[in-house]
Amino acid sequence: PSDAVIFSMIQPTGDFHLGNYLGANRVWKQLQDHKVPQQTCLFGVADLHAITVPKLDVVKFKQLRLQAIASILALGISPEKCTIFMQSKIPEHSQLNWLLETITSMGYLNRMTQWKSKSEGVDEDQVKLGLFAYPVLQAADILLYGSTHVPVGEDQTQHLELTRNIARRFNKMYKGRYLVEPQTIFTPTKKVLSLNNPTKKMSKSDADPLSRIYLTDAPESIQKKIKKCLTDSISDNFYYDPENRPGVSNLINIVSGIQGKSVEEVEKDIAHMKDYNTLKTYVSDIIIEDLTPVRIRYEQLIKDPAYLMDVATKGSLEKARPIAQGTIKRLMETMGF
Ligand code: ADP
Ligand code: NA
Known part of the structure; x- marks a missing residue:
């Protein structure tokens, strides 16, 4: 079997939240720590993807990119064990994006549910080509490093299928x-x-x-948000039923993710609770306990922008870019350039 290349990225479009954490970043850390021989881990900040949203303030954007690096480090991702990189520092991402766009069908991209939901009801003159085509850039990100395993949230299923489809198409051609x-x-x-x-x-x-909920939220803020979260009127019996009770099911899912327990186990743990106040206090305590060390490390790290930029630059230029350049060279030769 060939070597494992684990690859994932996150957009610097705002502070990391519980969805990113449970859907992706927490698993990055676990993969890093369960190192198998010959395993490479690449974790990146997808800043080229971030500009597919309406224009970001430039100063804010620079800060968001630093925050993303700080968050990755605060989660315990180590620049010694992994390659931590900034997408825009590696021009080969854009280069491969173009090569792959020339073999990707419009019809396929049109069927992406994320595209549908983001473009629905928006005037055609307002929605941008970059938003339509970003799954191709995402495919380029992944394929550039010969990635074998991509830990991402459920919402990315279709995009990974597209990535495999593009790889197959290229290999066939x-x-x-x-x-x-x-x-x-x-x-x-x-x-x-x-x-x-x-x-x-x-x-x-x-x-x-x-x-x-942000990874950097203070305990009071977590308590407040959970207290205000939308649930339902069945307040003496809590069970998992995503269809009919999405609010309480979401809380059960969050606890299950943090504790590494099954939904059924969490249901048992909360079976005795008879009101939402008790349940919500229970849930916020669990979140607070888990996130506090992350927040404390983040607060330290964000004070040192020079260090954060240095980590991103070294990871990008010394570790990621040489792999990317090798891939582009091989592909261009293959294509007859
Ligand atoms: P966002 O949608 O918040 O902008 P990103 O697009 O940067 O987040 O996604 C970063 C990672 O977080 C991806 O792997 C994505 O699958 C995961 N992710 C994002 N939102 C959620 C969510 N609500 N639940 C689970 N995973 C999520
Ligand atoms: Na997103």
């Missing part, structure tokens, strides 16, 4: 195994939902900050 088809590593936690609208996923891009 050029008759060889040039691109590796990556496997998705699904995190055990189901999609984390917005706290005040549990029909949507918890997201950085949600306009309402009360919809999410």
